[in-house]
Amino acid sequence: MTVPVLRFLLVFLLTLTTSHAGLAGPADVVGVKVTKSGPGVYNFAVTVRHADAGWEHYADAWDVLGPDGAVLGTRKLAHPHEHEQPFTRSLSGVAIPKGIGKVRLRAHDKVHGYGGAEIVVDLPR
Numbered sequence: 001m002t003v004p005v006l007r008f009l010l011v012f013l014l015t016l017t018t019s020h021a022g023l024a025g026p027a028d029v030v031g032v033k034v035t036k037s038g039p040g041v042y043n044f045a046v047t048v049r050h051a052d053a054g055w056e057h058y059a060d061a062w063d064v065l066g067p068d069g070a071v072l073g074t075r076k077l078a079h080p081h082e083h084e085q086p087f088t089r090s091l092s093g094v095a096i097p098k099g100i101g102k103v104r105l106r107a108h109d110k111v112h113g114y115g116g117a118e119i120v121v122d123l124p125r
Contacts, residue, residue: 029105029106030047031088032040036123040097042096044092044094046091050107054082059081060108060109061108062107064091067104068104072103104119
């Protein structure tokens, strides 16, 4: 191959690999199961969908938020789930202040931050 052809191929491949991370979009919460484990304490199993694209762009956390937007709990996600979509991870022992009947779940990814689909759930009594 000639030098210009090799240069073109190199630029093309670099463009593909660096823009791939941006194609995944924000992480979406697509399901939530909440159970009460004690007075004011809840367990959450949250299902997230995201087109994880390796270590540079993956869903890396989800949060439980109160009605005022305060973060009541966070589940950190330590690695990409490229071959497990959607995926469900749990967080136990989340203390919810008295008087709160609903919480909102949101997901976070390494490139877009927050911004995907969120779900609001009623807390079991």
